[in-house]
Amino acid sequence: MINRQSAKLIVLLSACIAYSSLISVVLNSLDSAGEQPSAVWRWPIFVFGTITMVSLRMRLRQRGAIITAAAAIGIAMVGWLWIRSERSGQELVLSGFGVGFLMSRAINSDQWNHDWLQQLFWRGLGVLVAFVALGPVMTRGALEQPGLLQLFIIQALAFVAACLFAIMLDQSNQAELQTPPMLGWSSLFTLALVAIPLLLFGVADGQRSILGLIFGAFMDGLVLIAGGLAVALSWLVGWLIPSFKPNQRPPIEPSMPEAVDPSTLMPEETSQISSWLGDLLNIGVAIILIMMIAWLIYRVVHWLRDFETKPIAQGEVVIEQSIWSFDSLREQILERFRRKKPWKLDTNDPQVQKVRRIYTQFLELGEDHGQPRSKHQTAHEYGRGYAQQQPTNEPAIAELTAIYTQARYAEQLDAEAVARAEQALKTIQKQQP
Amino acid sequence: MxxxxxxxxxxxxxxxxxxxxxxxxxxxxxxxxxxxxxxxxxxxxxMFKHVDYQRELGHTHLFPDNRTTLSITLRNRKFLPLPFVNLHDLVPVGITLEQIETQPAASPNYRVLARAFGISSYQQVTRQYTILCPQRGLHRFGPANLSASDPLGLSISRATINEIDRLIVYPRLLTEPELGLPLRELLGTIRASQRLLTDPVVPIGIRDYTQSDPLKSIHWTATARRGQLQTRIYEPVTALTVMCILDIETIVPSYLGVNKFQGERLISMAATVCSALHKAGHAIGLWSNAALVEGNTAIQLPPNRSPKQASAILEVLAQMSLYSRLEIAKFIGREQSRLPLGATVLLISAVDTPAHRSALARLREYGYAPVWLYLGQHAPKVAGVKLIHSHQREP
CATH class of the missing domain: 4.10.860 (DNA Excision Repair, Uvrb; Chain A)
Incomplete structure (x- = not known):
């Protein structure tokens, strides 16, 4: 079951992936020599980040977390700079420290609440925007390379998505509520929100297919985890069994082909059959892959459905019913386009008409803010109820109600009644929460 | 914004x-x-366009310790789903939601039922709870506060549903051991002094014919058997008009507070007596100096023997607070002229003051038959007033 702790874990994991991705992008931008230098750097950084965060999660407080994260990142950067001393590492340290700070904030459990999560989201977004704005300058344009760019975008946005997801989980897992309603729907909404800009840009750039873009976002994180584990395992095996050296096999030297007699060559059909077999194998593997993905999606959907429909609490019966009907839909659509009947005001006095129209606006405002006027309510009853909800607006509501009552029932209206009513309405509109 | x-x-x-x-x-x-x-x-x-909230109770009137259901329904009649709707509905402290935890509210008389909803397009979600009603009273549910947020939880809109639902829990009807006296003693033996009205359906015997007897009452078979005119004797129709006056004061003077146990026992006693008298076919009315939970009107139900009278009396007793508006002696003195002639006045009280005695004596002087059902510790003695004493020690 997903609870607050699980939500934290998701955020931390995602932050870790985004962090390692960011660092690898920066490293890549400075390392123009190797073909895939990020493969060398990403997994140790990922493992390093995970270890740091897990250790920080143990008992360290905020200041300790920041100092430790900064120190760890700084040591890593110094080590890297020591290896490649010919290049400047100023931007690396800066960006690494920034992300480290964000991470250490994220893992500080003492301040974990809904407001703080929202702050984290907006600050994270702000840091992202700042980095994007300054990144090309800091990395001397290397960040703009298409492949690295996609990688960074996906994983950084995954961090934002995870933050949003955690906000939703946090909101739905408050102790008094005990229920995470619409979890699956909200998750899909978040994914859509993150994916749509990506898709738009992906389609516009034509660099990746839509499926590949989405798939890549998930696969990249998985590869990181699996890669780290594999390397850790091979290291462990190597340490336990000194004779086991998987990467120490001597390279196979290619031998030059000797002269071939044309009469001994295989007939044409054999190579064709092997080609078909290869195609069949490819198709089979693709089908198996698709079935596995479909099964995975089915399991996820099933899990989400179970999660949403499970009994909320003992002693509570939940009945969910659809009230959709074509007639209600048609009525609501037509309502949008139907011209409202003009109010029949039983007076010809323009002042009175103006006051009553202002009061109508006030009623519409109340309706928009969840305070519709009931049929049985008098103007004063409604005004009192509204004022209870918005104490700051109480004088303005009282004044507008008094002017309306005067316009509705009195024979004469004050000369400045319209101006005062307009002013009262403006005050109410301004002070709406 | x-x-x-x-x-x-x-x-x-x-x-x-x-x-x-x-x-x-x-x-x-x-x-x-x-x-x-x-x-x-x-x-x-x-957010709250085309959204309805409805609260429904399985019963509106119950006896104590009965169970009923509370259903809350949130309805979304639009395309835009509401992923997070938090409901904070006020429920009275006098009722218990079984197996559901509630939270303290700002008012000590209420608890907060906090629930979260997630509603898709054109969907309604109903949640049902079983509620137990151990306490007498008028229990009010609501108002409810709704707060809803967008899927990201970045903005919150709020609305208040001012609809109030009421659940009336009648007072507990006492059993004979709780009553402390046999109910038959309370009702007494009532004899009609004159048989003005008789029930022609229920003959109870025969006697010799007198000239004043109507011809239609002659029992011809018995006349033939005995050889002289015999007349049927019908059961007399006798019904009392009882005005029950409940004095809610439990401590004298009243500004010292109230004894909750005695107050509830007074109300339960009044409910039991009134129900028994009504069941016996008497016209029963209720006066009291107590204040109602809602409103400040005096409690004055005139005597009636209609089937609705019993439920009307129980309903009033259920809504009664334990605070008095006026001393009972003053109340009787003020309203005495409205008492039906010849009615039996049954005063139920737990305190004994000279004012009580003088009020009862005055009623006796005016020709009423006062009966004092006293629930206090020491039974008083008032000349010419039938006294019934029933005391139960506070647990």
Whole structure:
């Protein structure tokens, strides 16, 4: 079951992936020599980040977390700079420290609440925007390379998505509520929100297919985890069994082909059959892959459905019913386009008409803010109820109600009644929460 | 709101700058922010449109320790789903929601039922609870506060549903051991002094004919058997008119407070006696100096033997507070002229003051038959007033 702790874990994991991705992008931008230098750097950084965060999660407080994260990142950067001393590492340290700070904030459990999560989201977004704005300058344009760019975008946005997801989980897992309603729907909404800009840009750039873009976002994180584990395992095996050296096999030297007699060559059909077999194998593997993905999606959907429909609490019966009907839909659509009947005001006095129209606006405002006027309510009853909800607006509501009552029932209206009513309405509109 | 609009403006500016300056990441991130803010605006605009909240009770009138259901329904009649709706509905402290935890409210008389809903397009979600009603009273449910947020939880809209639902829990009817006296003693033996009205359906015997007997009452078979005229004797129709006056004061003087146990026992005693008398076919009315929970009207139900009278009396007793509006002696003195002639006045009280005695004596002088059902510790003695004493020690 997903609870607050699980939500934290998701955020931390995602932050870790985004962090390692960011660092690898920066490293890549400075390392123009190797073909895939990020493969060398990403997994140790990922493992390093995970270890740091897990250790920080143990008992360290905020200041300790920041100092430790900064120190760890700084040591890593110094080590890297020591290896490649010919290049400047100023931007690396800066960006690494920034992300480290964000991470250490994220893992500080003492301040974990809904407001703080929202702050984290907006600050994270702000840091992202700042980095994007300054990144090309800091990395001397290397960040703009298409492949690295996609990688960074996906994983950084995954961090934002995870933050949003955690906000939703946090909101739905408050102790008094005990229920995470619409979890699956909200998750899909978040994914859509993150994916749509990506898709738009992906389609516009034509660099990746839509499926590949989405798939890549998930696969990249998985590869990181699996890669780290594999390397850790091979290291462990190597340490336990000194004779086991998987990467120490001597390279196979290619031998030059000797002269071939044309009469001994295989007939044409054999190579064709092997080609078909290869195609069949490819198709089979693709089908198996698709079935596995479909099964995975089915399991996820099933899990989400179970999660949403499970009994909320003992002693509570939940009945969910659809009230959709074509007639209600048609009525609501037509309502949008139907011209409202003009109010029949039983007076010809323009002042009175103006006051009553202002009061109508006030009623519409109340309706928009969840305070519709009931049929049985008098103007004063409604005004009192509204004022209870918005104490700051109480004088303005009282004044507008008094002017309306005067316009509705009195024979004469004050000369400045319209101006005062307009002013009262403006005050109410301004002070709406 | 202002901050969000400013943020939207900045993001649009960043989007334009990004598009013009050929920095790919900037418009992407700006678009992400813009979409998030637009979604928030959309939800905030349409959040509570076509949304209904309904609270329904399985019964509106119950006896104590009975169970009923409380159903709360949230209905969304629009396309836009409401992923997070938090409901805070006020439930009275006098009732218990079985197996459901409630939270303290600002008012000590209420608890908060906090629930979360997630509603899709055109969907209604109903949640049912079993409630136990151990306490007498008028229990009010509501108002309810709804707060809903967009899927990202970045803005919250609130609405108040002012609808109030009422559940009336009648007073507990006492059993004979709780009553402390046999109910038959309370009703007594009632004899009609004159048989003005008789029930022609129920003959109870025969006697010799007298000249004043109507011819239709002659029992011809018995006449033939005995050889002289015999007349049927019918059961006399006798019904009392009883005005039950409940004195809610439990401590004298009243400003010292109330004894809750005695107060509830007084009300239960009145309910039991009135129900028994009504069941026996007597016209029963109720006066009291107690204040109602809602409203400040005097409790004056005139005597009636209609089937609705019993439930009307129980309903009034259920809504009664334990605080008196007026001393009972003054109340009787003021309202005495409205008493039906020849009625039996049954005063139920737990305190004994000279004012009580003088009020009963005055009633006796005016020709009424006062009966004092006294629930206090020491039984008083008042000449010419039938006294019934029933005391139960406070646990």
């Amino acid at each position: 202002k901050g969000r609009r400013a943020g939207l403006f900045v993001l649009v500016l960043l989007l334009i700058i990004g598009l013009l300056s050929d920095v790919t990441l900037l418009p992407l991130v700006a678009m992400l922010g813009i979409m998030a803010l637009l979604a928030v605006e959309l939800w905030e605009w349409r």
